[in-house]
Amino acid sequence: MTKFQATLRKNLILYITLAVLVATFFVAGQGMERKDFVITLLRGFSVGAVTFLVASGFSLIFGLLDVLNLAHGTLFMIGAYIGWTVYVRPDTFVDLLTPMALLICGFSLSNLWANLSTKSWFSLSSKWVLPWAFLLVSILVALFVLPRYPIATWDLADYANSPGTYSFMADQGTPIHAVASTFDKINPLLAIGGLIVASLFAAFGISLFNRQALVSKLNVRDFIPAALLLFIGLGSFAANDSLTAFLTGLSSNWLFLIAILVAVLSGAGLGGLMEATLIRPLYSRPIYQLMLTLGMSAIGVEVVRSIWGRPEFTMPKPPFFNGSGAGCPAESFSAWWQHNCSTIFLLGGRVRVYNEIFIPLLGILVLVAVWVLLQRSRLGMVIRAGVQDREMVEALGINVRRVFTMVFALGVGLAALGGVLAAPSMGLSNAMGESLLLNALIALAIGGLTSYPGAALGSLLVGLIQQFIIKYGTIGIPIPFTEIIFKPTPPLVPASTVLLMVVVLLILPNGLLGKKE
Amino acid sequence: MTNLSSFFRQNRGSLITLLGLTLLPFIVGLTEGASPLVVWKNAGGTSKFVEGLAIEVFILALFALSYDLIFGITGLLSFGHSMFFAVGAYLTGVLLKNFHLNLWQTIGLVFIAAVIQALLFGLVLPRVKGITFALVTLGLSSVFHIVIMSRELGDFTGSDVGLQGVIVPAFISPANERLRFYFVALAVLLLAYLLYKRFVNSPTGRICVAIRENEARAKMLGYNTFTFKLVALTLSSITAAFAGVLHALYQPIVSPNIADMGFTVTALLITLIGGVGTLNGALVGAAIYRLLDFGLRRYLGESASFINGAIYIAFVLFIPYGIVGTWRLKSFEIKKGWERLVKMSGLG
Numbered sequence: 001m002t003k004f005q006a007t008l009r010k011n012l013i014l015y016i017t018l019a020v021l022v023a024t025f026f027v028a029g030q031g032m033e034r035k036d037f038v039i040t041l042l043r044g045f046s047v048g049a050v051t052f053l054v055a056s057g058f059s060l061i062f063g064l065l066d067v068l069n070l071a072h073g074t075l076f077m078i079g080a081y082i083g084w085t086v087y088v089r090p091d092t093f094v095d096l097l098t099p100m101a102l103l104i105c106g107f108s109l110s111n112l113w114a115n116l117s118t119k120s121w122f123s124l125s126s127k128w129v130l131p132w133a134f135l136l137v138s139i140l141v142a143l144f145v146l147p148r149y150p151i152a153t154w155d156l157a158d159y160a161n162s163p164g165t166y167s168f169m170a171d172q173g174t175p176i177h178a179v180a181s182t183f184d185k186i187n188p189l190l191a192i193g194g195l196i197v198a199s200l201f202a203a204f205g206i207s208l209f210n211r212q213a214l215v216s217k218l219n220v221r222d223f224i225p226a227a228l229l230l231f232i233g234l235g236s237f238a239a240n241d242s243l244t245a246f247l248t249g250l251s252s253n254w255l256f257l258i259a260i261l262v263a264v265l266s267g268a269g270l271g272g273l274m275e276a277t278l279i280r281p282l283y284s285r286p287i288y289q290l291m292l293t294l295g296m297s298a299i300g301v302e303v304v305r306s307i308w309g310r311p312e313f314t315m316p317k318p319p320f321f322n323g324s325g326a327g328c329p330a331e332s333f334s335a336w337w338q339h340n341c342s343t344i345f346l347l348g349g350r351v352r353v354y355n356e357i358f359i360p361l362l363g364i365l366v367l368v369a370v371w372v373l374l375q376r377s378r379l380g381m382v383i384r385a386g387v388q389d390r391e392m393v394e395a396l397g398i399n400v401r402r403v404f405t406m407v408f409a410l411g412v413g414l415a416a417l418g419g420v421l422a423a424p425s426m427g428l429s430n431a432m433g434e435s436l437l438l439n440a441l442i443a444l445a446i447g448g449l450t451s452y453p454g455a456a457l458g459s460l461l462v463g464l465i466q467q468f469i470i471k472y473g474t475i476g477i478p479i480p481f482t483e484i485i486f487k488p489t490p491p492l493v494p495a496s497t498v499l500l501m502v503v504v505l506l507i508l509p510n511g512l513l514g515k516k517e
Numbered sequence: 518m519t520n521l522s523s524f525f526r527q528n529r530g531s532l533i534t535l536l537g538l539t540l541l542p543f544i545v546g547l548t549e550g551a552s553p554l555v556v557w558k559n560a561g562g563t564s565k566f567v568e569g570l571a572i573e574v575f576i577l578a579l580f581a582l583s584y585d586l587i588f589g590i591t592g593l594l595s596f597g598h599s600m601f602f603a604v605g606a607y608l609t610g611v612l613l614k615n616f617h618l619n620l621w622q623t624i625g626l627v628f629i630a631a632v633i634q635a636l637l638f639g640l641v642l643p644r645v646k647g648i649t650f651a652l653v654t655l656g657l658s659s660v661f662h663i664v665i666m667s668r669e670l671g672d673f674t675g676s677d678v679g680l681q682g683v684i685v686p687a688f689i690s691p692a693n694e695r696l697r698f699y700f701v702a703l704a705v706l707l708l709a710y711l712l713y714k715r716f717v718n719s720p721t722g723r724i725c726v727a728i729r730e731n732e733a734r735a736k737m738l739g740y741n742t743f744t745f746k747l748v749a750l751t752l753s754s755i756t757a758a759f760a761g762v763l764h765a766l767y768q769p770i771v772s773p774n775i776a777d778m779g780f781t782v783t784a785l786l787i788t789l790i791g792g793v794g795t796l797n798g799a800l801v802g803a804a805i806y807r808l809l810d811f812g813l814r815r816y817l818g819e820s821a822s823f824i825n826g827a828i829y830i831a832f833v834l835f836i837p838y839g840i841v842g843t844w845r846l847k848s849f850e851i852k853k854g855w856e857r858l859v860k861m862s863g864l865g
Contacts, residue, residue, distance in 0.1 A: 068648060278830070285837060287594070291789055292833045294782055298826035306823070438659070445652045495663040498656045502641075505653050509645045 017507060021461065028468050032475055035349035040471045041464070042346075042356035046425070047439075048463025049363025053418030055440035055447075055455040056370060057411030063387040063450035064407050066286060067279055070293040072415050073437025074300035075270065079263045079416025080423040080432065081308050084163075084315045086259040088170045090247035093262070094240055095151040095181065099195055101233035103142075104269065106199030108225040110276070113207035114215040134205030138198045145194035150181035156309040164313035171316035177248060192237060196230075206277060256318035260420050267416025268409040275408035280401070297433075305430055312429040317342070321354035355425040362421060366414065367456055374452060383407060387450060438494070442501045448514025457512060462497050469496050531797075538703060542568050542696060559695050568699045570811065572691070575702040576763050577787065578803035579709055582796065583756035584784035589794030590717055591749040592729030594647070596781055597638070597654030600661045601754045603776035604634055605761025607665055610680040610771055611673045620686050624762060631758035635751040642750070643743050655778060662776040680771040691767045702763055706800075709756050713796055716752065725749050729794075786829055792839025801840055 008015065029037050058072050086093045155161040169176050183191070236243060247255065274296065282289045316322070323340035330336035330344045336353065343350050344357070351357065374380035382403050385393045394400045418436075426432060439462055447458025469488050476485040488496075504512065525532065546556035546564040556564045580602050587593045605627050612623045641653050665674040674680055685691065691698050716722045724745050727735040735742050765771050774780065787806045791798025813824050836843055844851075 278834070281834065287793075288789075288833045288837055291785065292830055294785070295826045295829035295833065298822055299830070302823035302826065441652060442656070445649070445656075449648065489667065489669070492663075495660055498659050498663075502653055502656045502660075505649055505656075506641060506644050509649055 013507060014512060017504065017512065025464070028472075031477065032471065034347060036471060036475070038347045038349040039351060039356070040467050042351055042360065044464035044467040045360035045363070045460070046356050046463070047466060048460040049360045050418050050422045050426075051436065051439045051443050051462055052363055052456055052459035053366060053421070054415050054436055055443045055459050056367075056452065057414035058440055059444050059450055059452065059455045060383070060407055061411040062444075064383055064390075065275075065279075065283075065404050067289050067408075068293065069408075069411070070290065070437065071274075071296040071300060072293075072412070072440065073433035073435075074297040074304075075267060075412050075433075076415040076419040076422075076436055077304060077428075077430070077433035078270070078300060079267045079419030080315075080428055081304055081419075082266050082416070083259040083263040083420030083423055084167070084308075084428055086262045087252075087255055087315060088163075088166050088175070089152075089154070090250075090255065091152045091177070091244045092154075094236060094244045094247065095153075097236040098192075098233050098240070099146065099149055099151075101229045101236070102192065102195040103199045104273075105196065105226050105229040105233065106201075106203035107273065107276075108229060109200075109203060109222065110207065111216060111218060111222040113204050115218050116204065117208050118215055131205045131208035134201045134208065138201035138205060141194050141201070142198040145186065145191050145198065148186040149191055149195075150183055150185070152181045162311075163308055164311055167313045167315060171314065175248075188237075192234070195233075251319075252316075253318045253320045256320075260417065263416045263420035264413045267419075268413035270416075271412025272405050272409035274412070275405050279408070280404075301430055301433070308428070310430060312427055314427045315423040317354050317424040321358060352425075359421055359425065366417070370410075370414070371452065379403070379406065435494075439497070442497050444511070445501045446504050446511055448511030451511065451513040451515065454511055454513035461500070465496055465500060466493050469493050535707070538571070539700075541571065542699060557696065559693060565695055568695050569691070570807070572695075572699055572702045572763075572767055574804050574807045575706045576760050576767065577783070577807055578800045579706050579760035579763070580757055581784045581787035581791070581799035581803050582706075582709060582713060583753040583760065584781075585788045585791075585794065585796055585799040586713060586716075586753045586756070587749055588785070589788055589796075589798075590722065590729065591725040591746055592732075593746060593750070594651045595638070595654040596651045596778055597656075597658030598753075598757065598784055599776055599778065599780035600654075600658035601631065601634065601757035602761040602764070602780065603658075603661065603665070603773075604630055605758030606765040606771050606775060607674060607680060607761075608758075609762045609765040610683045613685075613765075614680075614683050615673055620689075624759075627758050627762055628755060631755045632751055634758075635747070635754035638750055638754070639743075639747040642746055658776065658778070658781070662773065665776055666773050674773075677773060678770075679773055680765070681769060683765060683771075685766050689766065698767065702767075705759060705763065709759070710796065710800065713752075713756075717796065721745060721748060788839070789829070790832055790839055792842030792845075795839065795841040795845070798839050798841035805840070 032040070054072060054076050058069060061067055061069050061072075154163050154166060156163075159165060166176055247258075250258075278292060278296070279289060282292060320340050322342045324342060325339075328339055328341035328343065329350055330339060330341040333344070335341075336344050342353060344353050345351075346357075372380075374384060382393060382398055382400075386400060386403060390400060419432075422432070422436075440459070443458035443462045444455055445458070446461055447454030447456070470490075470493055473488045473490065473492075476487045478485050508514070542564045543553045543556050545567045546553060549563050551562075551564065559565060580598075583601065584595075584598050587595055587598070608627050608630055609623055612618045612626060613620070618626070637657070638654060641650070641657075645653050664670065666677055668676050670676065688694060689698055689701060717726070724735060724740050724742075725748075727738075727740075728742050728745060732742055761775075764775070783806070787802035788799055789802070790805055791800065791802025809828070810825065817824060832839070838846060
């Protein structure tokens with residue numbers, strides 16, 4: 001028996017399933033015109049790409065850390081809202097930069113704190129009193145400084161000053177420029193000093209809670225992130241006005257890029273912080289991680305509601321993808337390049353460039369980039385090895401904890417990227433995270449929970465099925481041998497993917513590309 | 518020492534709680550000056566309100582108890598448990614409202630439906646394990662959620678508005694005969710609790726615990742684990758469906774929220790607060806959850822869920838065995854500490 005036959009026999013069910021799916025896809029394509037087919041296909045790709053960004057991070061985290069991060073959808077949503085803030089309200093972003101950088105600065109010195117906490121005068125003192133005292137002081141200082149710190153912000157109660165209005169005006173090309181806020185409630189130096197003290201005390205207090213017996217030696221490199229954060233914080237404090245003027249004067253395209261960058265970085269930072277402080281103590285109790293991430297998710301939604309409000313609003317598309325007027329809709333890509341139209345004719349169908357071309361392309365780019373990272377870099381090697389056998393990697397002397405934090409940060413960063421990319425096409429709402437998390441879970445269950453290619457395949461399937469069902473909702477499916485035309489209603493869109501998931505899991509319990517146990 | 522007195526001694530705590538719950542409406546009535554007779558005739562204001570709150574706690578406790586059986590005792594992580602509850606609630610509503618059956622016929626049909634849906638979950642049980650089982654059950658329950666939300670069934674389920682206009686039989690109407698409803702709910706909860714207690718201590722229940730601890734080993738010892746899991750699932754499904762029946766009878770509107778994953782999560786959190794796998798933890802947890810939610814919503818309004826979430830995280834991090842679990846672990850130390858305190862104060 002040849003090798004080919006052996007693989008065929010081993011994966012027969014998988015190939016039959018895939019063949020059935022492909023056949024269904026072609027049958028689905030027969031029922032509609034070519035232009036509808038192109039549009040539906042591209043929309044499916046678009047939804048699939050966003051789902052993939054969430055699902056891939058989720059599967060990386062689950063594969064390596066065994067943490068089912070149910071807060072992933074909420075983090076996706078937070079990424080979207082952060083991106084919106086940078087894009088529509090750069091002045092708020094600059095104002096926030098100083099306190100945020102200073103508050104995080106202390107936590108980036110983890111090795112220093114670990115070293116300090118082993119010193120005899122700290123280890124002799126009580127196990128509980130000292131850490132709580134440090135935390136309490138830090139919280140009190142933060143509570144004193146933060147409410148008095150001037151931040152140019154929107155007002156949820158005032159319609160003319162609400163996020164929706166800002167979004168709308170920016171979309172019309174006439175963004176509102178809010179009045180800059182000044183230090184009138186607190187002395188600037190006191191504020192800066194207070195924030196630094198709060199950050200240092202909080203980080204030290206938390207490190208005293210979980211003391212480690214073994215700490216690596218202090219190195220100059222450990223101070224680099226903190227110095228960088230301090231520089232960013234103080235620099236943005238000193239150059240607040242000029243930075244705001246620079247960002248508001250900048251072309252919206254560049255601002256969009258900055259928004260993506262900031263959303264991804266803050267998502268990654270948030271993820272790293274979450275892993276290091278909350279999830280790390282729970283590796284020995286898997287079910288409790290699940291509960292923890294559920295609680296985080298509830299808290300995250302509430303935070304978003306209290307900051308950005310409950311009403312939905314949109315995020316304007318960058319002008320690069322939003323042109324209209326002469327020469328639009330574009331007939332070809334070169335024409336589009338000249339006019340930057342919002343839509344383009346592709347194989348007879350009128351396609352939105354941002355939603356249906358840019359997002360899928362970026363999705364593919366991320367797919368390739370993370371694939372290269374996983375297959376070709378040392379970190380990727382450690383991650384893959386860790387998915388296979390975590391204890392063995394640890395035994396080989398690799399600091400798996402640090403890799404855990406990095407993977408968590410990477411996963412959440414990917415989700416935040418998905419959020420900020422989806423914001424202009426999906427709009428921002430409190431419920432966007434929940435629905436996307438369900439999509440991503442279904443995609444992963446179909447593709448295989450810990451398989452990276454499986455995440456891509458599953459997301460693509462979920463996106464395509466949803467979009468084809470939506471399209472057939474307007475066309476209608478003629479049922480053979482009868483006169484009845486069946487029109488799938490909107491609730492069938494989520495139901496169809498869920499049903500596919502149940503069927504796939506019953507045939508292949510590990511998903512399409514999941515590894516057999 | 519007779520058998521009876523040893524029985525009283527052993528179950529002192531439970532009996533006192535039961536007595537307290539029986540007298541609760543009357544005591545609340547007395548605090549605002551209403552005599553027990555007034556309370557008996559369902560005329561008291563505050564006591565009626567407290568009864569209502571307690572009924573909600575009982576229903577939640579019944580639901581959480583059934584979740585504790587499959588999650589805490591048998592070790593099956595299911596994300597579709599809300600479907601068990603919602604099937605009971607919606608079926609009751611639809612049968613009473615659209616088909617004009619009487620209560621006993623309805624309860625009989627709900628019983629059959631509960632067994633059938635447990636068998637449906639049992640269908641996937643041997644195929645998938647662990648987190649995949651959780652995802653498949655989540656899938657099944659979201660299909661059910663989508664079905665009851667669909668517009669085509671609006672006449673029956675009320676789609677996204679919720680099921681309303683259920684004609685509750687007069688002898689148990691929550692508006693006029695709330696005290697009776699209170700005692701019925703309490704009795705159902707008590708019966709379910711005793712049944713569960715007996716089940717867990719029976720040979721079948723011990724094997725369920727063995728499956729939670731190590732399924733391969735239970736199999737190796739010659740038990741067909743599938744049967745035992747199915748038994749636990751069926752019992753749990755019936756209990757949850759009965760909680761759903763009470764919910765549909767008590768609430769004026771059955772909202773579709775009870776069918777989505779959030780409600781399963783509620784059960785998960787309640788068992789966590791009380792202590793996973795302890796049974797009476799589910800009862801304590803339900804009371805704490807509902808009263809905390811009620812209190813926070815009353816004084817903090819919208820930001821209540823934020824505080825709720827923070828409390829769950831604190832529980833996960835600092836009280837992992839829940840209230841009852843920690844009490845069982847530490848009760849000896851606590852008793853010793855109490856005795857020392859008494860001795861030090863010179864009273865003992």
